[in-house]
Amino acid sequence: MEQEDHMSLNVTSMTVKDLTVLGDHEILVLVYSNGRVFWPPGTFDKTICHCDVTYFPFDTQTCDILLTTWTYGKDDILLLFDSKPIEMGFFLPNGEWEYRKYSTAILDSFWNGVAVRQLKYSFTFRRRPLFHVLISLIPLMLLSFISVITFRLPVESGERIGFCLTNLLAFALYLTLVASYIPTTSYTTSFLCT
Structure with missing residues (x-):
């Protein structure tokens, strides 16, 4: 636990920041004519969940x-x-x-x-998932399809090796971009990383 201006406490999968008494001295109390008292304390708590x-x-x-x-x-x-x-x-x-x-x-x-x-x-x-499908999955599938087209190129043209190297570099560059979109966590790993 930190002993600064605030305390940080981990409880199962939740973190509570700025742990204080519920409400403060400025919160008004509503008193009704039948004797009922309503005290609406308000607080903002930040929580973090493991993904x-x-x-x-x-x-x-x-x-x-x-x-x-x-x-x-x-x-x-x-x-x-x-x-x-x-x-x-x-x-x-x-x-x-x-x-x-x-x-x-x-x-x-x-x-x-x-x-x-x-x-x-x-x-x-x-x-x-729409953003990630358009930015990550569809381009990776297209690059995979292009790598299969390599076998359709005639051997005599001499362009097969150059085409394969260009496709390999495009894969490496795009996988770097895809890795930046995947959330980082040490608990689990996405199937896209394997």
Whole structure:
């Protein structure tokens, strides 16, 4: 853990940055005439998910967000899901990822010998493959087809070796460009790399 202006904590596949108490002293509380009090704390948390790029660019990723109380046990505070679905009004569509679905679950676990309750939100996203198909796969298939045409050239023309070398250099250059589009991770390797 870092001991600077913020703490960084790794929990399974999620990283929470700027770990603070929920809300701050400037958040207003709404008090209704029937005695009900509504406290809407707001916070922005950044999370990071590990990607499985084995089937890149046709991959689907699931990111888990775990919410838990660290200072109170399961018997001290009760975390419940709201029956309403997650509000997606602030979700902005992305050119690379398409939102598919989400799921929720309540988990009971132990933290330093104390039973705690966790709320788990799982979001599933699918990569939009059109860009990668047009930029990577189709040109590689065309280069492969051109290498087969080499055998159709007459041997007497003397151009077969030059054509093969030019095609080999085009392959090497294009594979370098394709490698720059593949996400880098040490957990999994894309089939395009093999």
